[in-house]
Amino acid sequence: MRKGTATMNGRLDFLFHTKHARHVTVAPHRHQCHELVYYLSGSGTTRIGEVTYSFQPNTFALIRPHTLHDERRDTETEVIFIGFQPEPDLHPLREGLYADYEDSPITGYLRAMGLEMKTKRSYYAAKLNLLVSELMIEVLRMDDFPSAESTVNKILYAKNYMDENYSQKIGVETLAQLVGYSYDRFRHLFKEKYGLSPITYLMSKRFEAAKRLLMQTNLPISAVSNVCGFANDAQFCSLFKQATGLTPRQFRVRG
Numbered sequence: 001m002r003k004g005t006a007t008m009n010g011r012l013d014f015l016f017h018t019k020h021a022r023h024v025t026v027a028p029h030r031h032q033c034h035e036l037v038y039y040l041s042g043s044g045t046t047r048i049g050e051v052t053y054s055f056q057p058n059t060f061a062l063i064r065p066h067t068l069h070d071e072r073r074d075t076e077t078e079v080i081f082i083g084f085q086p087e088p089d090l091h092p093l094r095e096g097l098y099a100d101y102e103d104s105p106i107t108g109y110l111r112a113m114g115l116e117m118k119t120k121r122s123y124y125a126a127k128l129n130l131l132v133s134e135l136m137i138e139v140l141r142m143d144d145f146p147s148a149e150s151t152v153n154k155i156l157y158a159k160n161y162m163d164e165n166y167s168q169k170i171g172v173e174t175l176a177q178l179v180g181y182s183y184d185r186f187r188h189l190f191k192e193k194y195g196l197s198p199i200t201y202l203m204s205k206r207f208e209a210a211k212r213l214l215m216q217t218n219l220p221i222s223a224v225s226n227v228c229g230f231a232n233d234a235q236f237c238s239l240f241k242q243a244t245g246l247t248p249r250q251f252r253v254r255g
Contacts, residue, residue, distance in 0.1 A: 010132030013083035015113055019076060026071040033083040034093065035069075036135075037061040038100075038110055042077025046070065046097070053097035054153075060106060062139065064095050080110045084132045098142050109135040154179040155193050158186070159201070166205040167229040172198045206230065207243050214252040221248050 013033045020042075028047075037046070038060040045054050046061050048069045055061065063069050086093070100106045113131050116124045158179050162170065175198060176186035190198045206228045213224045225236035225248075240248050 008133055008136060009087045010129055010136050011085045011087055012113065012128045012132050013085060015080070015082045015110075015117055017078075017080045017114055019078045020073055022073055022075045022077075024073050028068050028070040030066050030068055031063070031083055032065055033085050034065060035061075035063045035081060035083050036106075036139075037063075037071075037079055037081040038106060040078040040080065040107070042073060042075045042079075044071065044073040044075070044077060046072075048095050048097075051096070055097060058100045058104065058107070059097055060100065061097050062093055062095055064093065067095060080107075080114070082110065082113065082132075084136075086136060093136065093139055098139065101142075105138050106135065109138070154181070155186075155189050158190065158198070159194065162198070162202050162205060166202060166209065167227055169229060169231070170202060172202070203239065203243070207240065210236070210240060210248065211244075211251065214248055224248065 022042075039055045039057055041057050043054070043056050045052050046069060047053075048061060048063055049067050053061065061069070098106075109131050113128055116127050116131070121127075158175050161175065161178070172187070173183050176183045179186065181189065187197055190196075190201070194201060196204070210224050210228045213219055213227065217224075219227070221237070222233050225233050228236070230236035230239070237247055240246075240251070244251060246254065
């Protein structure tokens with residue numbers, strides 16, 4: 001049977017929605033069914049088989065039956081987790097950590113399941129299994145995208161690179177190429193994670209350094225500009241005034 005036409009049914013085994021305190025560890029364990037653990041909030045790590053992943057809000061772990069896995073929480077963590085069975089298991093679901101889409105469809109399915117479990121309206125068991133089937137399709141579609149762990153690590157690498165090398169003449173296009181994304185995709189992922197565009201974040205690091213040097217040293221303005229990675233004095237003075245409302249010289253005098 002072709003992939004696009006194969007019947008896919010799911011059966012829900014369990015569903016829980018709970019919060020866990022920080023620094024709580026879940027010992028290594030296995031399930032007889034598939035498990036999906038959705039992290040609504042919090043951070044930490046989960047080891048699935050031989051691979052350790054770092055989770056954050058709006059990511060979820062998928063574990064196949066009999067795979068040994070554990071969890072370590074760095075902060076208070078709110079999770080929804082389900083156990084389910086594909087019937088039959090014709091389309092193996094990839095283990096690992098995924099990032100939910102921007103409109104959070106996986107969360108939607110899980111919350112709908114929780115509501116069915118709570119209200120127990122007519123045919124709720126059939127409805128739960130239907131929601132599981134639809135959720136599995138969404139997860140299978142996600143295999144067209146990079147895993148959450150890969151994405152998170154690349155964006156974190158780019159941020160750390162800027163933290164360490166803001167004084168260099170870094171181009172955002174170069175950074176995007178460095179981590180294997182187009183400029184637009186890199187900009188979107190970075191802003192999604194840190195709330196700032198890459199260029200705004202980079203400039204904020206340069207401005208922070210410039211302010212320290214203006215306040216704590218007698219370096220000439222041109223030297224401050226060069227040390228902090230600006231293209232030239234004119235660019236530095238113009239951008240600094242846009243950001244602070246003061247020229248570098250005025251900032252130094254007022255400080």
